[in-house]
Amino acid sequence: MTMPSATKPRRPAFSPDYNAEPVLQASGLVKRYGRVTALDGADFELYPNEVLAIVGDNGAGKSTLIKILSGAAIPDAGEIRLDGQVVHFRNPLHARELGIETVFQDLALAPGLDITSNLFLGREERMPGLAGRLFRKLDKRAMQRQAAAHMQSLKIGIRSMAQAVETLSGGQRQGVAIARAVSWGRRIVIMDEPTAALGVQESAMVLDLIRTVRDRGVPVVVISHSLPQVFEVADRIQVMRLGRRVGIAFPERHTMDDVVGMITGARAG
Amino acid sequence: MSATAAPSPGRRARHAAALAAEQLRAAGLLGPILAILAEIAIFGGLAPRFATTRNFLLIAEQAMEIATLAIGQTLIILVAGIDLANGLVMVLASVVMAKFAVAGVPLVVAILAGFAVTAGFGLVEGVLVALIELPPFIVTLGFFNVALALALLISNEASIINLPPGLLALGNNVSIGGTEFPVGVFAMLAVLLITWYALRETAWGRHMYALGDNAPAARLTGVRVNRVLISAYVTAGVIYAVAALLLLGRTTVANPDAGQTANLESITAAVIGGISLFGGRGSIVGPVLGAFIVGMLQNGLTIVGVDALYQDIAIGLLVILAVMLDRLQRGRSVR
């Protein structure tokens, strides 16, 4: 059964702008690992204000595509453009500097540290004046305030920013990881299987969060195995198969069967 | 019973105490503090001369060398490493300092030479662990032997005696308000204070814990993992040089045969003090408490008149007990 479009959430104020130049674009990406060709001339575009889902079977090239777009892997061939300019990501840090934040499947959080520390990890703020410059003292109170404000603006319900991340539920941790990705004013957020380990309620919370991020003007790329969730949150769906993009689907126009067909190759995109 | 009545002072005090206890428990310090109190109660009951200021200061002096080594060891354990060489690196530094001083080199230069040795060892160890990605256990085990050989070589396999008093300064006492305080204990406390501040109040401290807790995560979030790792080993090295001065002050000679078991003793102190051997967890105050717990046990047992062999059994039991209690009060969610 397809997901009727009537149950889709109301369209937000910002609609994806398909007439504008893509924020991130890649064409003809090729990546080989030894004798295995993970990407065989893959294309990709991400437009402003959209949630783009990337789907495909195992081995279709989703993870490799994401790795390349986040700077974790270097393509053997192909071109990447950020806001129209050609870019070569040297490493994930470089991609991050250029504005692409990735939330990995294992979240990359330090469980023993509190939420504030995790949000500011690598970007800590020092106290003003001598305390900060000479004694390198952290401005914990300011960071905690900012953290709390930020989490609130994303409507993530956690009581204390001083809680250790390991005391949070899976969904809350996902929220922290996403908040960290979004908090630094990035241009693009990529999420790898954000709801894979979560139950129904927490998945819904994360999908809400994804929408909130998009509504703030940050386009989101989501890899997911769950077509129902994809149909619920995505504006557009990119289908990968055998290392290439085989089709694009719109939840408003296509059915889940259509997309399944593209994934398995039974139907052309 | 008005809901808006202010809580009684007794209630507030109990609430504050509960809060403090919870903070200590979270930091892994509640257990060690209770252990110290228990030891004081038990030994104080068995021997009247145990629970005196003089004896407590004596315990501090007996434990300060291992406590200092344990602080350095903990920095390395926090970043998911282990240091099996620290005792011998300390001894090597003491030998170098002594050899230079006896040869007429100015005291400050001699002491700096010792610091250079320990920091140098830390640098090489850190580079091997961070850049060449060798396991810390193996690296430091190798350097244990290197430091031992160098110490024997430089000292001609004999204790260096008749050292200038300046080198032995940390073994002296200072009189404050009529009581004699060991100077070395203040040095150890200074090391603890500086390390505690750095770990708690600076970005470096956050990075250290993050690195030990989840190194891949730290790397992905932009922490300069290699730099932090190497800095941990170098900082520990500097701390070991302070321990060398404590050793010189206490034994008045530079003895190349010393320090053989100090590595395990410092690890024991850290574990008893609540440091997780997996890294990323534990307060730096814990290892110092752990050193005091072991020192107090040995002191108490000797005062009560227990033979050396049974003391070893007692310490072994203590370590197991400490780990058991740590497990109990921290629950299974923490590794």
Add this chain to the structure above:
Amino acid sequence: MDSQPVHANGRTGRFDRCRRIALVGGAAVLTVGLIGIGMGLGGANAASPITVGYIVKTLNNPYWAAMQKAAQAEAKRTGVRLIFEAGKYDGDVSTQISDIEDLTTHGASAIIIAPSVSASVAPALRAAKKAGITVIAVDTAVDPADVADSFVATDNFKGGVEEGQWAKVAIGGKKPVVALLEGTPASSVNTERLGGFLKGMGMTKSEAAVDLITNGDQTKALDAMQNTLAAHPDINLVWTINEPAAFGAYTAIKNAGLVGKVEIVTMDGSCHGIEGVAVGQFGADVLQFPAKMAQVSIREAIEAAHGKKIPARVDTGEPLVTLHPQPGVASIPPQQALHECWG
């Protein structure tokens, strides 16, 4: 919370409860055990009037183990309460210093000590003396020597002289080609034994053909001796600092097929070493009496506790043991020595 949580590894909450109970139970048992050790072993014999603290270098050594056995026997015989402590290894003087301090706090009547590092223990011993405790050094002197009220030990110099005198005669008319296998250069034991040997031989150190450092280690001595024999095949006399060095030297000589052509002299007096003399491996071995040191020192402690004066130096004896007595040099046969050896 779930009613019966099942964890990722398949265990249920019941397992966790059992584990918790086991942990609490185990912790309780250990705590009681620790307290028991403190009370039981420490509190015993509390009514004894005289407490003696005995500190040796380490318990990992048959020499000190022999001393411990004799000390405990003597304490039992005389009704003295003995507290026996030791460093963790030979060279661990920090533990010895702590032991002196703690025994001082305890209020022992006397402290008997074989220091790992002679100079390091002096400050703590001085404090003990100030508190009225008698200080007796055994086997190894304290530095400075007058910190100890009495020094009970072998006369290492005299033992060395006996070695030298015996060797000089035993070698007969041949010109002595001597190899010296020293221990640790700055150690007083090494200096005295070697000095005595040179005096007994009537030679100077520079007249030795070979002079090596072995630290009293058997393997080091073996390697050193092998290299020596390769370079100086005409060596006919080897002086060794102690029995492990002597055993190492003998193995090298055997491997080189020179048994019977090289004479080995040594000093220690363990039964193992005396057997070596008995079967002809060593020419001469000088006995030490750790048991006698223990007995004499404890008796001195008792006397001092009663206000009597104790001698500053007691020589516990160092007879030479050999299968081949030489005229003019006193010695005893191995068969007799086997009754007096230690270990």
